[in-house]
Amino acid sequence: MKKQTPEQQANQALLSQLEQIAKGIGETFAPFCEVVVHDLLDPKHAILSIQNNLSGREIGAPATELGLARINDPEYPQVLANYANRFADGRRAKSTSIGIKDAQGRYVAALCMNVDLNLFGQMQSMLAQFCQTGSVDITETLDPANADTLREHIDKFSASRSKAPQALKAEERRQLLAELKEAGYLEVRKAVSTIAQHLGVSRATLYNDVKF
Known part of the structure; x- marks a missing residue:
């Protein structure tokens, strides 16, 4: 097995910590939010981990367009928050992508969160239905006067x-x-x-x- 350089060891440690962060976020916001860690040093097999897999992607899948843009441009925005997105089956999503740089300012990883808005839309419809009241014209309060x-x-x-x-x-x-x-x-x-x-x-x- 080839010995890793200090830089590679540092990047590996960073990716390992990112996976733990992704796990914590994923468990906190399950089942609404998919959390993905991308290894931008290996763009052909960029997806390192997926929490709450809503997109149907697999570990080892290639980098997205956003990942490739960061690889090619160190000046690409580090944080892109709450942008409109869609899953492969057409479901609406809200995404946030955070680029992670090494000590030399090079993008080495990304932490991405994709929220399934369809789930919230369904919840909103159910709550709206639940909160509807009848058309009977009655005035009543369950609170003491004033x-x-x-x-x-x-x-x-x-x-x-x-x-x-x-x-x-x-x-x-x-x-x-x-x-x-x-x-x-x-x-x-x-x-x-x-x-x-x-x-x-x-x-x-x-x-x-x-x-x-």
Whole structure:
């Protein structure tokens, strides 16, 4: 077996790490995203690994046009994100390709991700159908009266202090409760429960903040 040069060893280590990255991305976004590692130093057998094989290609398949373009031009863009693409059977895809260079600035590999948009289109159609409601003209709310308005007031109070409602300190909660009491919100049915839930505290904590 021919001994590898230090440069070849470095490239082999880089490709090995890319395969691990591809595996992690593939497992995270399965089954929607195909992740491919290309060895651009061997363009006739460029595909080194495929996670979530959506394109039907095989290990050892040749480089794509994009891979060849990078091989021929070191100045070719290193990152091409979210460009329109298609699988061989016509399915729409969204692709991102990241070129990997060695220490000399030469393209040696590429990490490519291809998202099957047809799967998301099917999901979108199912969700749209599920969210449809009938044409019967009935007005009903499953929320306590004025609860949305109460939450909106809390959100505005918190935003004026550049905080989330759950991040308000005890003194700020006292100020908020004083405002709500003055505005008459505390007279609303289940107001205390709604406030406590939106602030992420218990009813007992609210009662400790201020005596109603």
